[in-house]
Amino acid sequence: MASAPTSKYNSHSLENESIKRTSRDGVNRDIGEALPRLPGETRITDKEVIYICPFNGPIKGRVYITNYRLYLRSLETDSALILDVPLGVISRIEKMGGATSRGENSYGLDITCKDMRNLRFALKQEGHSRRDMFEILTRYAFPLAHSLPIFAFLNEEKFDVDGWMVYNPVEEYRRQVLSWIHPENKTVIMRCSQPLVGMSGKRNKDDEKYLDVIRETNRQINKLTIYDARPNVNAVANKATGGGYESDDAYHNAELFFLDIHNIHVMRESLKKVKDIVYPNVEESHWLSSLESTHWLEHIKLVLTGAIQVADRVSSGKSSVVVHCSDGWDRTAQLTSLAMLMLDSYYRSIEGFEILVQKEWISFGHKFASRIGHGDKNHADADRSPIFLQFVDCVWQMSKQFPTAFEFNERFLIIILDHLYSCRFGTFLYNCESAREKQKVTERTVSLWSLINSNKDKFKNPFYTKEINRVLYPVASMRHLELWVNYYIRWNPRIKQQQPNPVEQRYMELLALRDEYIKRLEELQLANSPKLSDPSTSPSSPSQMMPHVQTHF
């Protein structure tokens, strides 16, 4: 006891147990079987390997590879370790060591994942044993390079609910104009890309006219506000490549503000630094200073600050707002969707959030295929960037600050991020609507929302209190932002809190009891209301008749 270092006394002893939990990532599976499989998933190969666990050291196991996942089961009696990794999360596969390398476990494969972890397998050196594993993994993790279909097109899962029906642009348009209109003061949020001003200061009469029309729709204030998400210098620099920003003399009656949010390359490098300090081992000494040096939270702060400005301009400033960056599908999407989340409580429900993602991100052409690189082997592609992850992080920060304002819980956000990479669903595939239509994505693949909406209870926040018309302004000060440990450091068994199950169970109990309570209340209301005492008239729509019952929670 005395010889062990202090940290030994923390939670090491719980590691084996928690690894079992960490490896389960929300995919349905039957643990009793050797290999869980989805309908449409086919087994390709299996092999005995040594998994070099960064936390517990080498573990002998059998790895199974299908066209969807890599699955490893420990062969050691004292370890129940299971790894279950959708091939979609793989960013890069490298061979480590050579046929002549010496040293134990120095020959094998090194796999870099998109979800903040790396995997390392050691194989026997005799007979090029890793070659076929390497080839099979490469083929199925990067199907596009091998003229193979992405797994989402092979997935034959069936759900009770069709997630593709969640978002109907025409219906949403009836509810809202693009992107959002304030229900009372009729100010709007619009989005676009940068104007092509260029070095010569080109102008476009029609564009100027168009913005003027938008301004005129709002009768309360004579000014239109334009938010340029970029830092001022970048906007100026963009003139050299033909872009630029709205000048004062061309767009009079419009005010322009820069929001200082950096570009996709800066974000990618920042997240890389976060991974460096949290995986596999957390930088313990001066943890906070190293966290600061990644600048990740600072970027989160700037995105949130920008969104707060947009929301506040619309809500209190009563001015219509146009938001753009360079292309209009990265920072712009972050700002408009976050501003809408702050302004409109509808988007804080599970379904509302799905619609928000579907509308502001998928429909408006955030280039998911380029940013994530689904099925693509080019891991160093400069187009890749964690813009959507950063948005979800901002949502998580908001949900921390307003624990009762969101219908969904942390697990909901994490499962969205998991399937952002997994390629099991068609939801995040391709760069734009036209490509999706061409591939008939909605007919040929399953939507992520099908999985989530057929099991909604798992993703509900028991403390959700529905409040209509409440505007949320999160505090975007560094003092109130924290690293999303449960996402970024979730593979590390040491940060796991030791009793996730009772907590979850208690939350579920609370949810069930709350639902029961609402139901009883509704029954009481029905019984007490003389007009509705005739049972034949009552089932029409209880929620419409008693809005106050709904808002009670």
Add this chain to the structure above:
Amino acid sequence: MEFSELIRTGQAQAELLRGPEMPPLRGTLCVTGHHLLLSPGPQATPDLWLLLLRSVDSIEKRVAGDAGTITLRCKDLRVLQLDIEGVEATLDIARSIEALSSLESVITSFPFFYRPKGLRLGEAWHFHPPERYYKRIARETRAWRLSEANEDFSLCPSYPRAVIVPRAVDDDALARSARFRQGGRFPVLSYYHAPRGTVLLRSSQPLTGRQKLRCAEDEELLRAVLAEARPGARGFIVDTRSAQAAKQARMTGGGTEAKAAYPGWKRLHRPLERGRPLQESFVRLMEACGDPEQSMDRWLSRLDGCRWLSHVKEALSTACLAAQGMEWEGACILVHGAEGTDSTLLVTSLAQLILDPLSRTMAGFQELIEREWIQAGHPFQLRCAHSAFSHTRPKHEAPIFLLFLDCVWQLGRQFPLSLEFGEGMLLALFDHSYASPFGTFLCNSEKERCLCEVRTRTHSLWSGLNQPKEQRKLRNPLYVPNPLAIWPSVEPQSLRLWQGLFLRWTHPPEPSEVAWEKVWQIATDQKTEGSQPTDSASEPQP
């Protein structure tokens, strides 16, 4: 003594600014013996605003033209600004507050005058003494006895009248052991871990000195501890100083237990900061939290530089070490540093929270604080004389009890269902430990409290807190009894700044009380609706 001698002025017109979230108050300002009062005029809200002068930590005055401004920084970390009409009035009020807030006499302090409605003097004082704890462990084992050798505080002025010691050791031996320990703090039982039959003891350092003195009775006492535990049990002495510091203490008459003299016991050194460095860490943290000019991109490294979270980490790891020694190794643990009244109590009380489900209930936690901090002789009056804002050079101040509360908060964050009390309870304890209308945290030891007749002449904080109307603020609505030990993660990324305390008065997003209230609603609505009976004895009145 007459307070009126210290009050320079009757009253003045003033405006009070209470921070960003609260509207300013205008009215007549008045200094009384224990309070600062602001009475809004008849046209405004009838509420009287009241501040206990004792809770003023520092005062700053400025005059310009014919008005003045007083900035009060309070021990509960609030910052208040008073704009006062008249230069003379400003200076007089400032002087009065200065004089009255720094009075040292205990028996003229407000608790001796506080007579709230609905409470009777003497209530709740009998709740928690060691006798009660002894009854609990006597049901489990016969190896220990309650000794009244310290009845007149002659053995150890900082111990209570009764302490729990090995049955095999008689009172004479205790007296000799007391003479061999600094301040007379001989090893006594702190916690009996029934599931493994092991014990947690605490004491002060042995007075071995340069000559490496020994004391047969002290050695016998520790031998008896091991003999009473299961056969072959080992013991660990957790010294809260570094090996170097412990060795150096010999030069000034202190020291540590020599290996040869205490067979079966092994020494471990886990240095914990206390005293000056801890106070400075607290002061720097509050400077960082209250700095409005601070460029926010340096916040994290500044927080790092305060080292407060490192102190939290060290305290929790040392408590885990002690708890794991008992739970996993079945060993007996003795904790001490030098005096044994600061870090020692931090470690022993946290170890109990980790291991003992009873100490995580509302009643158990109050008992723990009473037994392990108040009666165990933590010098509250000296340690909590000032909090983070005082300009005077710190003498004995150190936020060791605050560090304990922070560690408990971290436990509560990591185990949200396992503590019956919530953040509100910890905040209340912090506030009351620095300035309170109740007598519970007065004085430095039981001996002093007896001399001042604190028990009969003041109200107990526990009776104040246990009133039904306070429960909703203090209890955790999600509590479900957890019979297991709760092992916290002490990795740096698992520990957070306690925003609810350190940013309490600058904290603007959804005020945590609002969220707390909603959680209460959901949890209690379903309790009254739901059919499962809960333990009605501790059930709060909604």
